[in-house]
Amino acid sequence: DFALKPTVPANPACSTDPGRPCRHPLTNEAENQRLLAHELTVKGRFDGIVPVLKRIAGQQHEADFVERAQAIARADLGFELPAGILGDAWIANLDMRALYGECVMRTVRLMAEEARTANPQQNVDEVVAFFLDSGYHAVDISPCSDGRLKGLVRYVLRLPDGAVRSRKAYAGAMFDVDANVKRWIETELMRYREGRPVAADAGTRYLKVVVYHWSSSDPTHEGCAAHGSNVTDAAEAGLARLREFRQAIENSFCCGASVDTLLIGVDTDTDAIKVHVPDADGEMSLYRAVYNLELYRATVNDDASSARLKVYQAIQAASAVTGWGAGKGEPHEGMRRLIATLLINNLSQIEYVCGNWGGRYPDIGHNERFISVGDGFEEFQVRNLAYFAHLHTVEEGASDLDVGIRIFSKLNVLHGLPVPVAIHFRYDSRVPGCRERTMERCRRVRAAIEIRYAELSRSGLLVCGMTVQDKRPGSPLEAVEANGASVLRSER
Amino acid sequence: DFALKPTVPANPACSTDPGRPCRHPLTNEAENQRLLAHELTVKGRFDGIVPVLKRIAGQQHEADFVERAQAIARADLGFELPAGILGDAWIANLDMRALYGECVMRTVRLMAEEARTANPQQNVDEVVAFFLDSGYHAVDISPCSDGRLKGLVRYVLRLPDGAVRSRKAYAGAMFDVDANVKRWIETELMRYREGRPVAADAGTRYLKVVVYHWSSSDPTHEGCAAHGSNVTDAAEAGLARLREFRQAIENSFCCGASVDTLLIGVDTDTDAIKVHVPDADGEMSLYRAVYNLELYRATVNDDASSARLKVYQAIQAASAVTGWGAGKGEPHEGMRRLIATLLINNLSQIEYVCGNWGGRYPDIGHNERFISVGDGFEEFQVRNLAYFAHLHTVEEGASDLDVGIRIFSKLNVLHGLPVPVAIHFRYDSRVPGCRERTMERCRRVRAAIEIRYAELSRSGLLVCGMTVQDKRPGSPLEAVEANGASVLRSER
Numbered sequence: 001d002f003a004l005k006p007t008v009p010a011n012p013a014c015s016t017d018p019g020r021p022c023r024h025p026l027t028n029e030a031e032n033q034r035l036l037a038h039e040l041t042v043k044g045r046f047d048g049i050v051p052v053l054k055r056i057a058g059q060q061h062e063a064d065f066v067e068r069a070q071a072i073a074r075a076d077l078g079f080e081l082p083a084g085i086l087g088d089a090w091i092a093n094l095d096m097r098a099l100y101g102e103c104v105m106r107t108v109r110l111m112a113e114e115a116r117t118a119n120p121q122q123n124v125d126e127v128v129a130f131f132l133d134s135g136y137h138a139v140d141i142s143p144c145s146d147g148r149l150k151g152l153v154r155y156v157l158r159l160p161d162g163a164v165r166s167r168k169a170y171a172g173a174m175f176d177v178d179a180n181v182k183r184w185i186e187t188e189l190m191r192y193r194e195g196r197p198v199a200a201d202a203g204t205r206y207l208k209v210v211v212y213h214w215s216s217s218d219p220t221h222e223g224c225a226a227h228g229s230n231v232t233d234a235a236e237a238g239l240a241r242l243r244e245f246r247q248a249i250e251n252s253f254c255c256g257a258s259v260d261t262l263l264i265g266v267d268t269d270t271d272a273i274k275v276h277v278p279d280a281d282g283e284m285s286l287y288r289a290v291y292n293l294e295l296y297r298a299t300v301n302d303d304a305s306s307a308r309l310k311v312y313q314a315i316q317a318a319s320a321v322t323g324w325g326a327g328k329g330e331p332h333e334g335m336r337r338l339i340a341t342l343l344i345n346n347l348s349q350i351e352y353v354c355g356n357w358g359g360r361y362p363d364i365g366h367n368e369r370f371i372s373v374g375d376g377f378e379e380f381q382v383r384n385l386a387y388f389a390h391l392h393t394v395e396e397g398a399s400d401l402d403v404g405i406r407i408f409s410k411l412n413v414l415h416g417l418p419v420p421v422a423i424h425f426r427y428d429s430r431v432p433g434c435r436e437r438t439m440e441r442c443r444r445v446r447a448a449i450e451i452r453y454a455e456l457s458r459s460g461l462l463v464c465g466m467t468v469q470d471k472r473p474g475s476p477l478e479a480v481e482a483n484g485a486s487v488l489r490s491e492r
Numbered sequence: 493d494f495a496l497k498p499t500v501p502a503n504p505a506c507s508t509d510p511g512r513p514c515r516h517p518l519t520n521e522a523e524n525q526r527l528l529a530h531e532l533t534v535k536g537r538f539d540g541i542v543p544v545l546k547r548i549a550g551q552q553h554e555a556d557f558v559e560r561a562q563a564i565a566r567a568d569l570g571f572e573l574p575a576g577i578l579g580d581a582w583i584a585n586l587d588m589r590a591l592y593g594e595c596v597m598r599t600v601r602l603m604a605e606e607a608r609t610a611n612p613q614q615n616v617d618e619v620v621a622f623f624l625d626s627g628y629h630a631v632d633i634s635p636c637s638d639g640r641l642k643g644l645v646r647y648v649l650r651l652p653d654g655a656v657r658s659r660k661a662y663a664g665a666m667f668d669v670d671a672n673v674k675r676w677i678e679t680e681l682m683r684y685r686e687g688r689p690v691a692a693d694a695g696t697r698y699l700k701v702v703v704y705h706w707s708s709s710d711p712t713h714e715g716c717a718a719h720g721s722n723v724t725d726a727a728e729a730g731l732a733r734l735r736e737f738r739q740a741i742e743n744s745f746c747c748g749a750s751v752d753t754l755l756i757g758v759d760t761d762t763d764a765i766k767v768h769v770p771d772a773d774g775e776m777s778l779y780r781a782v783y784n785l786e787l788y789r790a791t792v793n794d795d796a797s798s799a800r801l802k803v804y805q806a807i808q809a810a811s812a813v814t815g816w817g818a819g820k821g822e823p824h825e826g827m828r829r830l831i832a833t834l835l836i837n838n839l840s841q842i843e844y845v846c847g848n849w850g851g852r853y854p855d856i857g858h859n860e861r862f863i864s865v866g867d868g869f870e871e872f873q874v875r876n877l878a879y880f881a882h883l884h885t886v887e888e889g890a891s892d893l894d895v896g897i898r899i900f901s902k903l904n905v906l907h908g909l910p911v912p913v914a915i916h917f918r919y920d921s922r923v924p925g926c927r928e929r930t931m932e933r934c935r936r937v938r939a940a941i942e943i944r945y946a947e948l949s950r951s952g953l954l955v956c957g958m959t960v961q962d963k964r965p966g967s968p969l970e971a972v973e974a975n976g977a978s979v980l981r982s983e984r
C-alpha cells in the first residue's frame with residue numbers, strides 16, 4: 001500500500017536528468033548519510049516489534065514459553081517483556097494488545113536513551129551565533145502536529161535541536177498566541193536580567209516561524225487534515241496567526257516591542273520548503289515565496305558559488321514580484337541571510353529524499369508509530385515517527401488529540417492494534433516540587449485521555465505510557481508509574 | 493441555625509468591657525460604615541431572591557402571571573426574569589431551579605455593574621506608593637478559596653483592590669508555584685522594560701503572601717476544609733509552599749533574584765489576623781507571630797499614639813521570642829512597617845465585627861451564595877458571598893471545585909436549590925482574538941463542569957452562568973451565550 005500513484009512522476013526534483021544520481025554542489029552528503037542511518041535505525045526498531053511479537057505468539061503454548069519469549073525479545077528488541085503479561089498467557093491467550101503497547105513504550109524509552117548517550121555534539125553554538133548574527137536572539141518554530149513534520153528541524157531545516165527556542169506543534173500549526181506571549185516575556189527577561197543570549201540593547205529580535213504543509217502528489221487528500229487538505233487555507237491561517245502574535249506583542253508592550261515572523265510551507269512528499277519572503281515592513285504574502293524544489297532543479301548542475309548566488313537572486317526576485325504578491329521592498333539583511341541558509345540547508349534534504357527514496361517518500365500519507373502527547377521528545381526528529389500534540393490538559397488540547405486518534409484508528413485500530421500514546425512532560429529541577437507536580441500532570445492527562453476515549457481504552461485499544469524529563473539538556477527520561485491500575489482498564 | 497454555641501463568649505475582642513461600645517483609637521469608623529452598607533446591600537440582593545421567587549410561585553396559575561411576575565421581579569430584584577421560563581409555566585409547573593439559578597447569575601452581573609459604576613475612586617496610588625516605600629513593587633496574595641475569606645483584601649486587610657498584583661484563591665491556599673513563577677517573570681519584565689512601577693535597579697522586591705484560616709469558635713469543624721480543619725496543618729502547608737516559591741525563584745534566576753514572603757492567618761469568626769513575623773533572613777515560624785485580637789484588647793483603651801507604639805512593640809516582641817519560634821533577628825524596616833500597617837488596618841475590621849455582629853459573625857460556617865470559577869470577580873469582596881476556585885481548566889482545578897460542590901450540596905442541594913456557578917474569565921483586549929478565545933474557555937469550562945457533575949446538572953441542580961471582562965480596570969462584564977443548550981441539560 002506504499003505504491004505511488006502511476007500519474008505521479010517519480011523524482012520531481014531531478015527529473016531533468018533521471019539517469020544520473022543527484023549531486024547538488026551545496027548539499028552535505030556526510031550529514032545525509034548520518035541522518036539516513038538514524039532514520040533507518042529508529043524506524044527499524046519500531047517496525048521490528050510486530051514480527052517479533054508474531055514469533056513470540058507462535059510459541060505461547062510451549063512449556064518454557066516465558067524464557068523463550070524473553071530470549072527473543074532481548075535479542076531482537078533490546079529489552080525484556082513485562083513478566084506479568086507473559087506469565088498470564090497460560091490462562092487465556094497472550095494479551096497481544098497490551099504487549100504491543102508495552103513494546104512501543106519501551107522502544108520509545110530505549111531510542112531516547114540511545115539518542116541521548118550516542119548523539120554527537122551538535123553545532124548548537126555555531127548556529128546560535130549565526131542566528132544572532134542575522135539579528136535573532138531566539139527562533140521559535142510552530143509546525144503542524146502532523147507526524148510527517150516530525151523531522152522538520154533536524155532533517156527538513158537542518159538545524160540542531162538546541163538552537164531552536166521552542167518547537168511546540170499544534171494541529172494545523174495553530175499555535176497558542178497567549179502562551180507564546182508568555183514565552184516571549186520569559187525570553188525578554190533573560191536578555192534584560194542576564195544578558196542571555198545577548199543584552200537587551202543589542203538590537204536583536206525574536207523570530208516566530210509557522211510551518212504549514214501540503215502533499216504535492218495527492219494535494220486534496222494527503223495535505224493538512226486540520227485545514228481539510230486545502231493548502232491555501234493552511235497557509236492563510238498560519239499567516240493570520242503570525243499577524244495576531246506580532247500585534248499582541250506590539251499592543252501589549254510599549255517602547256517599540258515587536259517580533260519578526262516567517263511563514264514556511266513544506267511539501268511532505270519531497271520535504272522541499274517554500275519560504276514566504278517578508279517585505280521591508282515584515283509583512284508576508286501567500287503569493288511572494290521561494291519554492292526550493294525549483295531552486296534545486298535550477299542549481300543542481302551549477303558549481304557551488306553560482307548556486308549560492310542563485311539562491312540570493314531567487315530571494316531578490318521574490319521581493320521584486322508584482323501583482324498579488326507585491327510587497328514593500330526587501331527584508332533586512334539578516335532575514336535575507338537566514339532565508340538563504342534555510343533554503344541551502346533544505347537542498348540537502350531534497351537530495352536526501354531524491355537519493356534514498358527516489359525523490360518522493362514511499363509513505364506520502366500518515367504512517368506514524370505512536371502519538372506523542374505533552375511536551376514531546378527532543379530525541380525524536382524523524383518523519384512520520386509520531387503524531388505530536390502539544391498540550392497541558394486534554395480539556396484544552398482535545399481537538400488536536402482527536403485528530404491523532406482519528407489517524408490511528410486507520411493506522412492501528414483497524415488492524416486490531418492499540419493506539420500507543422506516549423505522554424511526556426518536562427520539569428524544572430530547580431523548582432521545588434516541580435518533578436512531582438509534573439508526574440501528577442502525566443497521570444491527570446492519562447486519566448483524561450482514558451475517559452475521553454473510553455471505548456478504545458476499555459477494549460485494550462489504547463495504551464498509554466508516561467515519562468518525565470528534566471529540562472536541562474541531556475537529561476534522562478524517567479518512567480512514571482500509573483499509581484495503581486488505569487482508570488478504566490480495571491473495569492474490563 | 494445561626495445561633496452561637498453557648499460555650500463561646502459573645503464578643504472576644506472587647507470582652508474586657510462588654511457594656512461599652514467598641515471604639516479603638518486607630519480604627520476608621522467612616523470606612524466601617526461604608527463597608528457595612530456595601531455588605532448589607534450585596535447580601536440583601538442575594539438573600540432577596542428566594543422570598544421573591546416564593547411570591548411569584550404563588551401566582552403562577554393566575555391569568556396574567558407573566559406580567560405579574562415581571563412586575564414583582566423588576567421592583568424587588570431590579571431585573572426581568574427570563575420570558576421563556578415564565579412562559580412555560582402553564583404547561584408544567586414553574587421551573588424554580590432554573591429560575592433561581594438565573595436570578596443568582598443576573599444578580600451577580602447587576603451587582604458587578606453597580607460596583608463598577610458607583611465605587612468611589614479608591615486610594616490605589618497612595619497604597620502602591622506605601623508598598624514601594626516599604627520596598628515592594630508588587631504584592632501578590634493567595635488566600636484559601638473558602639468564601640469566608642472572600643472579603644480578605646478589602647475588609648480584613650483594608651487594601652484597595654487595585655493595589656494588589658494578584659489574589660488568586662486556591663483550596664487550602666495551596667497556590668500554583670509554577671504559575672506564580674510566570675507571574676513573577678511578567679512583573680520583572682515590566683520593571684526592566686518600562687520601569688513600572690519602579691526601575692529594576694530600585695532595590696525593591698516582590699512580596700508573596702499566603703493567607704490560611706481557622707475558626708476560633710469551632711476549630712475542629714469550621715476551619716479550613718482543605719486541611720481537615722487543622723490549623724497547624726494549614727499554616728505549615730502555607731509556609732512550605734512559600735518556601736518552595738522563594739526557592740524556585742532563587743534557583744531559576746541568577747544575580748541574587750529572590751522574593752519576600754509573608755504568612756498570615758485569619759480567624760474567620762472574628763476576622764482578626766495573625767501575622768507571622770519573618771526574621772532578618774526572611775524565614776518565618778508558626779510560633780513567631782502577632783495575634784491581632786490580643787493587640788486590639790491591649791490597645792482599645794489607649795490613645796492613638798500609644799496604641800501605635802504598642803503595635804510596633806508587639807512586632808518587636810515577636811521577633812525577640814525564644815524557644816520554638818526563635819528567629820535570626822528582626823525583618824527589614826519596610827517589612828516591619830508593612831506588618832504594622834496590616835495590623836492597624838485589621839483593627840478596624842475587628843471593630844467592624846464587634847460593632848455590627850457582636851464580635852463574632854452569626855454565620856461562622858459556610859454560607860456562600862454562589863461558586864465563582866475562573867479569574868473571579870474583582871467587584872465582589874464580601875465575606876461568605878462566594879466560594880472562589882481559581883482555575884483555567886476543570887482538569888487541573890477539579891479538586892478545588894469538588895470542595896465547592898461539597899459545600900453547596902449542604903447549602904443548596906439539600907434544600908432543593910441548584911448550585912449557582914459563575915464562570916468568569918478576564919481577557920486582554922490588546923491581544924487579537926483573546927476575547928473570543930476567552931469566551932471559548934468559558935464554554936469549555938462549563939461543558940467540563942457539566943460533565944464532571946453530570947447528575948446534578950441533569951436534574952437541574954447545577955446552573956452555570958458565564959461572563960468575560962477586559963483586563964483593563966473598570967471594564968464592564970459581558971455575558972457569554974451558551975452556544976445552544978448545555979451539554980447535558982438537553983438530555984433531560
Ligand SMILES: [Zn+2]
Nearest residue numbers: 144146172224
Ligand atoms: Zn497539518
Ligand SMILES: [Zn+2]
Nearest residue numbers: 013014022354
Ligand atoms: Zn534526485
Ligand SMILES: [Zn+2]
Nearest residue numbers: 636638664716
Ligand atoms: Zn480553607
Ligand SMILES: [Zn+2]
Nearest residue numbers: 505506514846
Ligand atoms: Zn467590641
